[in-house]
Amino acid sequence: MTLNTMTVGDAFKQDMRVQWDAAAAGWDRHGSEIRDWLRMPTDAMLEMAGIREGQTVLDVAAGAGDQTLDLAARVGVQGAVVATDISAGILAYALGNAIRAGHHNVRIHEADAEDLNLGDAMFDAAVCRLGLMFLPDPLTGISQVYRVLKPGARFCSIVFAGPDMNPCLRILMSTALRHAGLPPRDPFQPGGLVSLGKPGLMDDLFQRAGFRAVATTRMEAPFRMPTTEHYLAFIRESAGPILQILAPLDDAARTAAWADIAAQLDVYQTDTGWIGPNALLLTTGQR
Ligand SMILES: C[S@@+](CC[C@H](N)C(=O)[O-])C[C@H]1O[C@@H](n2cnc3c(N)ncnc32)[C@H](O)[C@@H]1O
Structure with a gap:
């Protein structure tokens, strides 16, 4: 593909691939x-x-x-798991971790979720944990999952709930943008961390993709760490979108941004450790 035929969506995904290839080791280290x-x-x-x-x-x-x-443990030796991701770098960790854990029923498949490149009606079930919100066109991604599921099969996805219920993500994103000299972003802009958190949106997307018996459940999943610094160590090594915003800054400016973020996140330090509020949406539907 030449640059002049690349669409905005293609460029966004190329960025995403580079971002997660770079964050892969950190995401794995903090597994x-x-x-x-x-x-x-x-x-x-x-x-x-x-x-x-x-x-x-x-x-x-x-x-x-x-x-x-x-998934591999649940489906057992008679079953199989196909793990897909846009980043070949992070998928290599998935395969290595499966082999180390003794699961020989896992296969990896590098693919954009909006173009899975897998046959129709192949799967008995599907999941997507914290992935759909990164798609510029999530309806296309959810429709792809619908296409590859057998009739009657179920899909369950997890995405972040809205910005009001995820103050740590809001602090990370808004502070990183401000220090990078970038304008604030609409949190619901496609591809953003909390972009699918708008009430009713996930149900609507699942239904439009063709799923029936659609339901969304909100679940609190606070992040518990000994201190703010422990949480920041995780973010600094694995949070692709934040790292990408701060990447162009020089060392001093980047240090100042992290210090500002740390000062704001310190409000969640308690006597029993750092507890960052976090809420997720689990959406399920049946083909
Ligand atoms: C927050 S991580 C979640 C990884 C894993 N599901 C988990 O919960 O530990 C988000 C993942 O989405 C992948 N991703 C982002 N955009 C994608 C796309 N268009 N197609 C497929 N995967 C994508 C990234 O490469 C990354 O591995």
Whole structure:
């Protein structure tokens, strides 16, 4: 593809791929913290998607594969998991983690969620944990999942709820933009961290993609760390979108931005550790 035929959507995704290739090692290194943070919603997602032994399951935007391991354990040796992601770099971690955990039923497939490049009606179930909000056109992505599911199969996705329920994400994004000299962004702008958090939007997208029996459940998933610094260490190594905004700054300006972010996040320090409010939306539907 030459530059002059590249659409805005293509450029956005190329950026996304580069961003997550760069953040892959950090996302993987902080895997056990992510696992603790998302334990309950992940278990709920697997239940809502109806994951059972022997199934062939699709994992969209699988990242370093934390939820892939849970899927692999549930479907067992008679089943299979196809872990897809736009970033080949992060998918390599997913495969390595699956092999290390003894799951030989995981296959990786590099693909944009808006163009899965997989056959129709192949899967018994599908999940997507914290991926759909990064799509410039989430309806196309959800329609792709619908297409590759067998009739009757279920899909469950997790996205961040709106900005009011995710103050840490709001602080990170608005402070990074301000220090980078960029204008504030509409939080619901497609592709943004909380872009799918508008009440009713996920249900509407699932229904428009063709899913029936659609329902969304909000779940609190506070991030618990010993201190603000521990949370920031996670963000500084793994939060692709924030790192990308701060990347053009020189060292001094970047240090000032992180100090400003830390000062604001300190309000969530308690006697029993740092507890960052965080809310997620779990949406399920049946083909
Ligand atoms: C926040 S991480 C979540 C990873 C994993 N699902 C988890 O919960 O640990 C978001 C993932 O979405 C992927 N992603 C972003 N845009 C994508 C797209 N258009 N198609 C497929 N994956 C995409 C990124 O590469 C990244 O691995």
